Amino acid sequence: MSHAPGNAHYDLVVLGAGASxxxxxxxxxxxxxRVLVLEKTRQAGRKILLSGGGRCNFTNRDVGPEHYLCRNPHFVKSALSRYTPWDFLALVERHGIPYHEREHGRLFCDRSARDIVRMLLAECADAGVEIRTRAPAVEVHAGPPHQVVTPAGMVTCDALxxxxxxxxxxxTGTTGFGLDLARQLGLPVQPPRPGLVPLTLEGRALERIRDLSGIALKATVRVGDHAFTENLLFTHRGLSGPAVLQASSYWRPGEPVAIDLFPGMDLEALLDAQRRTHPRRMLQTLLARHLTRRVARCWCSHWVEDQPLGQMGQAAVRQVVSACQSWTVWPAGTEGYGAAEVTVGGVDTDAVSSKTLACHDHPGIHFIGETLDVTGQLGGYNFQWAWASGHAAGSLVGA
Structure with a gap:
């Protein structure tokens, strides 16, 4: 990687050596x-290296606009259709990177996320791309030509x-610089907030579940019209796990979150059957079979009365069903950007072309990846947006 001083002209300068x-x-x-990449940190692809527990969930076999949050739900269609998961898989396979598939079509590296970073750097090297690390953009002045001021000097470019x-x-060095630049250029920005992030509880709501920290259960977590069935994890601050992370991107402060701890089950029918066949069995014993003993004990301490199943009336059954399948929490907030996998919001997509990702008012300036108001669900969708948006801009910049 080059660390040469600036004062040179390029066809394209890319701010940020991440996925997109x-x-x-x-x-x-x-x-x-002639392309120059400016990366403010000492290492390219740092966020890639941290993803997927170090294994990088680099895409998903099932990608469509329904997996993305965007004020304009149609915006993502153009880029996603022109660079698909199969295109990225072909690149992965060409570089001999072993991978495997997990639940819900999620694709991960067998060895390490470093394989993906090495692949991208090799592609850049083969294409003659110059990459400078520890080279932040201090100022950007829209042209043409566009001017980028770095600590080592200024570079100019036809496209940015x-x-x-x-x-x-x-x-990893993210500061919201791209959103600040967008505002500087007069572009509308959808307010950013943490996404794919644990939810926090306070007061009595947290005290009730404090002893459950570390327990994971399959659950359906619902926010408004959006529901996700995956693992839920109790934490010392509230709730996490894939189902909660998914729901968090749709959650707004002041809204409730509804949780079904018996997803896909008719709990009322199960209780009615057990009342007849095992009338002496205690409710907590039955709940423990599905929820673990600690969770069952917690629920019988705070939400329902532990009693022999045969003594339960219909009102008690309905109370159990409500407590277990419509458990409602009112989060106090989230764990913030430090624990968030993505940022919801960003540069308003009405301000850029869905084909080239260039600004309508500044045709030579492209916003790609997470800088835009496009947020994928958990499962490789954000990486696929990074690949697709980066490919769309790279294919058409200067054309």
Whole structure:
């Protein structure tokens, strides 16, 4: 990677050496453009390295617009249709990277996320892309030509791709720079907030479940019209796990979250049957078979009365069903950007072309990846948006 001083002109300068930035640079470089990537930290692809527990859930076999949050739900269709999961898989396979599939079509590296970073850097190297680390953009002045001021000097370019991410994972260097730049350019920005993030509880709501920290259960977590059935994890601060992370992207302060701890089951029918066949069995014993003993004990301490099943009347049955399948919590908030996997919100997609990702008012400036108001659900969708948006910009920049 080059650390040469600035004062040079490029066809394209990419701000940020993350997933979308490296993809954009490699594609543009392969077209013969002179490309420079500026990365403020000491290492390219730092967020990639942290993803998927270090294994990088790099895409999903089932990708469609329904897996994304965006004020304009149709915006993602163009880029996603032109660079699909199969296109990225072909790249992975060409580099000999072993991978495997997990539940819900999620694809992970067998070895390490480093394989994906090495692949992207190799693609950039083959395309003649110059990458400078420890090279933050201090100022950006829209052109043409566009001017980017760095500590080492100024560079100019015909096109600029902003791939600086959102506000999540601040330890990787994200600061919301791209959103600040968008505002500087007069572009509308949908208010950013943490997404795919644990929810926190306070007061009595937290005290009731404090002893359950570390227990995971399959559950359906619902926020408004959006419901997700995966594991729920009790934490010392509230609730986490895939089902909660998914729901968190749709949650707004002041809204309730409804939780079904017996997803896909007719709990009332189960209780009625057990009342007849095992009238002496205690309710807590039955709940423990599905919820673990600690959770069952907690529920019988705070929400329902433990008693022999044969002594339960219909009102008691309905109370159990409500407590277990319509458990409602009112989160106090989230664990914030430090624990969030993504940023919800960003540059309003009405301000950019869905084909080229370039600003309508500044045709040579492209916003890609997480800088845009496009947020994927958990499961490789955010990476696929990074690949697709980076490829769309890199394919058409300067055309």
């Amino acid at each position: 930035g490296l993809m954009c640079a490699a594609v543009a470089g392969a077209r013969g453009l 791709a902003v791939a600086t991410g959102g506000c999540s994972f601040p330890t």
